[in-house]
Amino acid sequence: MTKTDTRHIILCDGVTIPQSLAGNIPAHRILSLVGREGLSNRNLTVNIQGFASHLMPKLPERTRDLIEIASFIYGADRLIKRGKTDQVEYNSWSRDLIFCIPVRDLSFWQQEEAKTIIVAALSFMTGDLSYDFYFTQRIGGDPITNLFHGPEYSTTEINSTDICPVALFSGGLDSLAGVISLLEQTSQKVVITSHRSNTLTTQVQKRVFEALQIAYPNRLRYHPLECTLKEERAAEETQRTRFFLYTAVGFALAQAYGQDVLNIYENGITSINLSKRQDLMNGRASRTTHPKTLALLENLFTQVFGKNFTIKHPFLHMTKSEVVDVIKTYNKQDIISKTVTCTKTFQKFKNNTSATHCGYCSQCVDRRFAMYATKLEQYDTIYDFDLTTESFQSSDARTHVVDYIRQANTFAKTHFGDFINTYLDPLSEITEFLSKDTCEEDEISDLHNLYQRHSTAVERAYRRMAFLHDSIYRPAIQNSIYTIVNGRRFQLDRVECLANEIADMLSKTLPIAISDQKISHENVLNSHIQAILKRDRKDYEREYPTVRFSFSTVIPDHSYTNADEDLFIESKYIRKTMPPSRVTDQIASDLMKYPLDAFKLFIVYDPERRVKDDQQFKKDYEQRSNCRIFIIR
Incomplete structure (x- = not known):
């Protein structure tokens, strides 16, 4: 199989393409990024409010270089598209990025050690x-209005003798708890x-900052970073490099204020981020505050x-609920509603126009x-x-909740x-x-205890949700978190959940599809089932991206897929003159054809009701084999 060329060249602030790269990469994969003011082709805006007056002179040239390097990386990250979100394979969702950047301290950045460290951090993150x-030598002056400019944004001046802890502040729950502590x-x-x-994002952060100002008068000095695309729309919204830019500015601030420590706040479950699904590995799973990321940045x-x-x-060793408890301990829970945790804030909300959160992304579910x-x-x-009160309107919403509880x-x-x-493997990292x-061993024990406490908190939260919203004296909320929990859907493997959904769907659609014709042969039945499955295939693949399913009577080659689990679907037609025992013999034979760890779904069409006892017909196979038998009439 030919490897897809995923290389992109990013030319920053007018740098020309190196001779060694010229002609090697198509023009449509060469991106120009310009951040300097006064240039007509500027497409990247970067400034840090409050640096102009007295902090700028305290930053060495290589620190200013670092912020600009991080800015260019962030800009390119947003303009260069990754693969489609339904692609399971890691290589299909990743890029090779080549940056050509002018710097002030060229001798430092040309060192192999400096390049190796920055590449290691970015690749993992x-x-x-x-x-x-x-890297090339930056030519020309470095006017103060280029990057570090803008009005002062603080409540009080700080003397050079003050010891001022520096922290990142996102406007979310965790960073709020961190700044409060x-x-x-x-x-x-x-x-x-x-x-x-x-x-x-600006509105949210201002709102939370203003609330903190009221709660802690004259205690905060705020330096917001603005780094946005100028007159260009982002092609990629994953923003994995945002944290690199964010921490680079935090580091610069610490250096300017004479500190050698930067404080970062996020709960351990999110930071460690043990994957809920295989398709969330690599670039899809956020590793921004992972201990390895922080060590590499450090x-x-x-x-x-x-x-x-x-x-x-x-x-790091706290759950989300324990982080929220920090806010509660210091009696600052009134600020909570001003924070935003949602990953889909760029979308327009349709059900409730006053909403600030979607309510079903992984971050919203965790917060809830x-x-x-x-x-x-x-x-x-x-x-x-x-x-807590509504039925799921999309499969994405249900999937996030099921994955979280699972x-x-x-x-x-x-x-x-x-x-x-x-x-x-992830623990060793x-x-x-x-x-x-x-x-x-003690570190792993602490992490195991962290996840055990998280599980306890999830159960405690659900019990309270059910107590407040799910009474036996009220109508049941169909297709809701309560039906998921009551049906213990989260205790089933994803492949079994998919098999159940397909079987339930076919039980409703197949009788309608064949109601006006008589099925003469099993192949005709197969054609109808296959047509129905193809219609909904994309929906299933989107909801269950780690399960590959095939409707076939032979073992197909699945060696090219990285999916975790396979689902095979077979159909059986019990005609009027056929004894049910013949079908059970066929099922037994088919079970020998497929891998033991694959899940098998048998759709048995029994219009003449030849099977007298459905449970007896199915139980021996379902109890001993990794399969489900579904009878449709």
């Missing part, structure tokens, strides 16, 4: 195939920075700084459970979809030994970069 850099644990003023990529910043620099992650687990749901925000259910039942064996003061 984004899941892209590769990064490469060609920092303010409560020190009497010093606190410096915060945030990234503003669109108007809505290494890069130490090189740029010229001495040790530390990134602190105080919430955390608010109910801490009994603070009355302080929460407005959701376009209310998972993972909690898995961890609730996973003993320490199984935890190590099941997650050996974590423990290598955690504290050197404890042994590896």
Whole structure:
């Protein structure tokens, strides 16, 4: 199979393409990014409010280079499309990015060690195939209006003798809890920075910042970063490199304020992000605050700084509900509704135009459970979809909720030994970069305990949801979180869930499709079933991207797919003169053809009701084999 060429060249601030790359890559995969003011082809806006007056002179040239490098990487990340979201294969969803960037401190950035460190951090964080850099000497002056400009945005001046902790501030729940804890644990003023990529994000961050100003007068100094595309629409919204830019600015702020520590706040479940599905691996799974990412960035910043620099992650061993409890402890729950956690804020909400959250993305689901687990749901925000009171309107919404509860259910039942064996590879990536003061087994034990507490919090949250919204004296909410839990759908493998959905769908559609004709042969029945399956195939693949299913009477070759599980579908037609025993013999024979770990769905069409006892007909096979038999009449 020919490898897809995923290379892209990004020419920054007018740099020409290196001779060694000329002619190797098609013109449509050469991107020009310009961030300098005054140039007619400028398509990237970057500035940090509050740097102009007295912080700019405190930044060495290589630190200014770092921020511009991070800005160009972020701009390219948004303009260069990844693969389609329904592609399971890692290579189909990743890119090879080659940057040509002018810098001030050329001797530093041309060092192989500097390139190696930045490539390692970006490759792990984004899941892209590769990064490469060609650095050239930046020509011309460095006017203060180029990048570090804008009005002061703070409540008070800070003396050079002040010790000012620096923290990232996103406007979400975790960063709110982090800034509150920092303010409560020190009497010093606190410096915060945030990234503003669109108007809505700016409004949210201003709203939360203003609430913090009221709660903590004269305690905050705020330096928002603006980095947006200018007159170009983003082609890619995953924004995996956003955190690199974000932390680079936080590092620059810490350096300007004489600090060697940057504080980052996110709960451990989100940071570690053990995948709920195989299709969420690599570039699709966020690894922005993963311990390995932070260690790699810490290494890069130490090189740029010229001495040790530390990134602190105080919430790593805390669940989302424990983070929310921090806000509750300091009695600041009134600020919660001003924060935004949703990953779909760029979409227009249709069900509730005043909503700030979609209500069904993975972040919204996590937030919702955390608010109910801490009994603070009355302080929460407005959701376009209310998972506690409404039926699911889309398969995506249901999938996120099922995956979330399924993972909690898995961890609730996973003993320490199984935890190590099941997650050996991702755990090894974590423990290598955690504290050197404890042994590896103790670190894994702490992580196992973290996920156990998370499972407990999920169950506690659901019990409260059901107590408040699901009474036996009210009409049942069909296709809701309560029907999912009551039916224990989350305890089934995804492939079995898909088999059940297909069987249920066929039980409704197949009788209608063949109602006006007599089925003369099994092949005719097969054709009808196959036509119905093809109609809905894309929906199934979108909802179950890790399951590959095939309607076939022979074993197809699945060696080219990275899907976790296979589902094979066979149809059987019991005619009027056929004894049911012949069909059971056929099923037994078919079971021998397929891999033991694959799930088999047998659709048995029995219009003459030759099968007298459905349960007896099915039970021997369903109890002993990885299959389901569904009888349709």
